[in-house]
Amino acid sequence: MDPARPHHSPEQSPASLHLPRPTRRAMLRGGAGLALAMGASAASLLTSGPTAHAQPRGGRRPRGVDYPKAEWIPADASNYTAADRPSEYPVEFVVIHVTQETYKDTVAIFQNPAKDVSSHYLVRSADGHVAQLVREKDVAWHAGNWDYNTRSIGIEHEGWIDEPDKWFTDEMYAASAALTANICDDHAIPKDREHIIGHNEVPGADHTDPGPHWDWDRYIKLVKSS
Numbered sequence: 457m458d459p460a461r462p463h464h465s466p467e468q469s470p471a472s473l474h475l476p477r478p479t480r481r482a483m484l485r486g487g488a489g490l491a492l493a494m495g496a497s498a499a500s501l502l503t504s505g506p507t508a509h510a511q512p513r514g515g516r517r518p519r520g521v522d523y524p525k526a527e528w529i530p531a532d533a534s535n536y537t538a539a540d541r542p543s544e545y546p547v548e549f550v551v552i553h554v555t556q557e558t559y560k561d562t563v564a565i566f567q568n569p570a571k572d573v574s575s576h577y578l579v580r581s582a583d584g585h586v587a588q589l590v591r592e593k594d595v596a597w598h599a600g601n602w603d604y605n606t607r608s609i610g611i612e613h614e615g616w617i618d619e620p621d622k623w624f625t626d627e628m629y630a631a632s633a634a635l636t637a638n639i640c641d642d643h644a645i646p647k648d649r650e651h652i653i654g655h656n657e658v659p660g661a662d663h664t665d666p667g668p669h670w671d672w673d674r675y676i677k678l679v680k681s682s
């Protein structure tokens with residue numbers, strides 16, 4: 457519709473939060489480097505400037521959020537693409553991520569205009585607190601695949617994929633499942649593994665999150681019963 461709208465190929469998609477399989481420190485350096493490397497081309501294509509936020513989904517949500525229990529902590533407007541979903545793009549998937557960062561550092565990354573990365577939601581490990589950083593109508597840059605970014609909601613979970621006992625808490629699973637159930641209900645997304653996918657399952661993704669220790673059976677059961 458908008459001639460200024462970017463048409464990224466997957467290769468041109470803005471970076472997602474974390475890179476494949478590196479250590480934490482390497483990931484921080486590599487993520488920043490990739491974001492910087494991709495930032496110039498992405499930024500030159502993307503519409504910039506402040507985002508005009510429409511009313512929340514259905515006009516009934518408090519504090520500008522789409523999910524009533526979420527805290528609104530907006531990402532920098534240069535880290536996502538303002539859009540008008542679902543009329544502009546259908547919303548068909550929920551993409552599950554693990555941050556490989558702390559909650560606090562993830563918020564800082566999404567609010568840093570140099571990073572070119574964001575997700576709609578971030579769930580805190582210790583207590584399941586949910587932050588919303590990008591409106592669901594907008595396209596967050598989380599999947600590393602422009603087509604999937606346009607058609608999905610991204611949820612980041614605080615923690616590291618190789619430390620599930622430390623980070624994948626009951627509180628985080630429950631809070632995330634309730635969030636995903638709400639998203640599925642509002643967008644008529646089936647509550648199954650065809651539509652609730654890991655970042656590692658995005659076509660072309662070279663990311664491994666949420667990793668082999670993410671308990672999908674438990675998660676989908678929780679989503680269905682939320």
Ligand SMILES: [Zn+2]
Pocket residue numbers: 472473474552553554598655663665
């Ligand atoms: Zn991811």
